Amino acid sequence: MIIGGAQENTLYNCQDLIRLFGDEVLLVTGPSLGPEGDLLAGGRAGEVPVERVPSLRRAIHPWRDAVSYRALKAILARFRPDVVHTHSAKAGVLGRLAAWRLGVPAVVHTVHGAPLGPYDPWPLRELYRWSEWYAARHCHALISVADAMTDLVVAAGIAPREKCTTIYSGMEVEPLLAAEQHRVAMRAHLGLAAEDLVVGKIARLFPLKGHADLIRAAVPLVREFPQLRFLLVGDGILRTELMRQVEAAGLAAHFRFVGLVPPEQIPAYLAAMDVVVHVSLREGLPRALVQALIAGRPVVAYDVDGAREVAISGRTGFLVPPRWEALIEPLRTLLARADLRRAWGRAGQELFADRFRHENMTRQVRTLYERVLAQSRANLRQSGGQTLAGEAPGGLPLVGPRQGT
Secondary structure, eight states, X not given: OOSSHHHHHHHHHHHHHHHHHOOBOOEEEOOOOSTTOOTTGGGTTTTOOEEEOTTOOSSOOHHHHHHHHHHHHHHHHHHOOSEEEEESHHHHHHHHHHHHHTTOSEEEEEEOOOSOSXXXXXXXXXXXXXXXXXXXXXXXXXXXXXXXXXXXXXXXXXXXXXXXXXXXXXXXXXXXXXXXXXXXXXXHHHTOOTTOEEEEEESOSOTTSOHHHHHHHHHHHHHHOTTEEEEEEBOOTTHHHHHHHHHHTTOGGGEEEEEOOOGGGHHHHHHTOSEEEEOOSSOSSOHHHHHHHHTTOOEEEESOGGGGGTOOBTTTEEEEOSSGGGGHHHHHXXXXXXXXXXXXXXXXXXXXXXXXXXXXXHHHHHHHHHHHHHHHHHHHHHTTTSSOTTOOTTOOOOOSOOOXX
């Protein structure tokens, strides 16, 4: 549960299931290690019970992964859920296998992103494809955070299209709609002048996030717009290297590395920006793009994965080929035209504010749970009540409907 879009999605879903539906929920997670922070710090989990599995880490490690699998099975056997809903690669594979082995009636996985594109190393693509193909055979339904994720999954032969449902990742919308009220105070806090033009990027400082491309595109833009500033929100393993690149390009006065900020402060940082750029080479549905548009900021994005579902050229911003040179002209246009920035920002708010409310996401997710459970119960009746159709023997017996998730 690092600070990230998939993690916020998961936490909102858990909180909404309790608050809106009175469900019994347990959030199971590994430790939040590394520079990305801990989303659950400071009591952000609220009323959601959390159980941590210390061995459940991001990196592949056969011994720790085996320990994690056994721990997940023990937790699920004790909690006896109707639904197990997994997220991310490692927890997604181990969690689905554990739940399926125990005969959990509804096993669902969300695809937030997939290393299946041309920018990912071939061995990684093949390992991920095989692992996800195997895990998809051990769950009842897949949720895609964008239609583009379904297309990737189907094209890779991981699962058939009918097993996938697109449900956009939800967020807290009202603070984003009210972001403008923070503009003056946040700019003063950051030492930005009223006349400065600010291009922002919100992303971890990690490979494939495109920060180096933005630095290269900044060189000609700064010559044309001396008052141009770049605001980079996020932290990660590439921070030192990227700061070195900025220094080498003579752009130190024009770039600000903000580091990690709490999710609740994102609207204020967006308020300080004029344009938001997203140049990741792999993403599901870029949460930062949606947040920017709901906050009334136009966007420039690489045409990768789900970005095209929110970055609509000529309406909410520019969608460009994934090359650093392609960033220059769209950014030049938006920096020169305040009227265009305002118009496209308003269009983004109108298009996406209601669509991305986390409450709407959770209602759609819970409807999917109910549909899967209904089918599982029908299968159980057909099998004579011994176990779920197609489940491994020795699964947990169904004891009747519960409200657990």
